[in-house]
Amino acid sequence: MLRGLMKVVVFMAVVSLIAGSALAQTKYVIGVDGMSCPFCAFGLEKKLKKVENVESISIDMGKGQVVVLAKPGASIKEESLRQAVKEAGFTVSSLTAMEMDPMSQKSGLRSAGDYS
């Protein structure tokens, strides 16, 4: 009886862990220098969309910033993001990764680094 209960508890814990990690998303905020026109920024969209585990990107010309959202439960190699920006013909001034709270969709700082 006790053994069976233990199995159920472990099973639920594993399911909860998998479900939690599946919903978690990581957001990467990239400061990009050199973005002067929307047409030229198309190369950023092209290059970043090819990076593994990228779900979506949004470009803010005014802030000189690109926000990359990883697929749920996946992470993106920051080096790949930097390489994509370089090959698009721009310069990374900063790169910050934030883990999104799966329940509230708020993001919390996981790691930060200045790569300039």
Add this chain to the structure above:
Amino acid sequence: MRRSLSRWLLGLTLVLASLQSFSYAHEPIFGIGPRTIWKNGLGLEIEAGRDQSQLENSWALHYEAIYGITENVAITFEAPHFLERNEGGLSQSGLGDVLLRGKWRLYRKDIPGGVYQASLLGGVEFPTGDSHSVPRLGSGSYDYLVGAAAAYEGRTWLLFGTARYRFNTENDEAVKDGNVFLYDLALGWRPVKTDYLRPDWVLMIEVNGQVFAPREIGGTRLTITKGSRLFGAVGLWLTYRNWAFKPGIQFPIYQNFDIGDFKSDYSAVFAVEVHF
């Protein structure tokens, strides 16, 4: 020989066909700029152009493809197709001289919302156009282009400067078009700082200069064919995501030629470009 000579005295517009009109999307409309395309990026352009001078005029479509070898090195293939080229009461149509051009962006300084950059240019024009027709559609010779371009591009203001030199060689009829020095200065103004995925407008004002060395026939320099001219130009860049539309018109400010035929009335272009 007299007919041949008179034929070769004309056709100055042709000499410039590949230099005047082609430009990558965010570049001066009648000049060229230092910008390249991203690594493995491909851009395709079709441009309708009209040239009108006192005794010659043409309607042409120019096809262009640019490919990014790296983010700082690009190659461009350009092919003009004359829909109609009229000169001295005669008319021809067909392929002109195609051009293969390389660009190396050797300097780039990215800043927030802007970029300073400079590039070197080099190209070869192949004798693919018929140089025996009247009027002729090509120079009949391999011609070479070198140059340099520099620019500041910001969110509101853009400034471009270009200098190019075209070396022409002798064709099979012992005719050598005079070498040409071209220089351009262009100012761009973006009235609204548009964001990504919004239509973007930039107004361009340009000054384009051309200095011609005399044409040579059989080693004899025809000094009356030398001269210079300066154009003013206005144009627009209208872009949306990976599409660009560029209308522009160019008009003479100053022209110094002994031969009236060389004096231009105007040039007009409308280009559509898409990047993949």
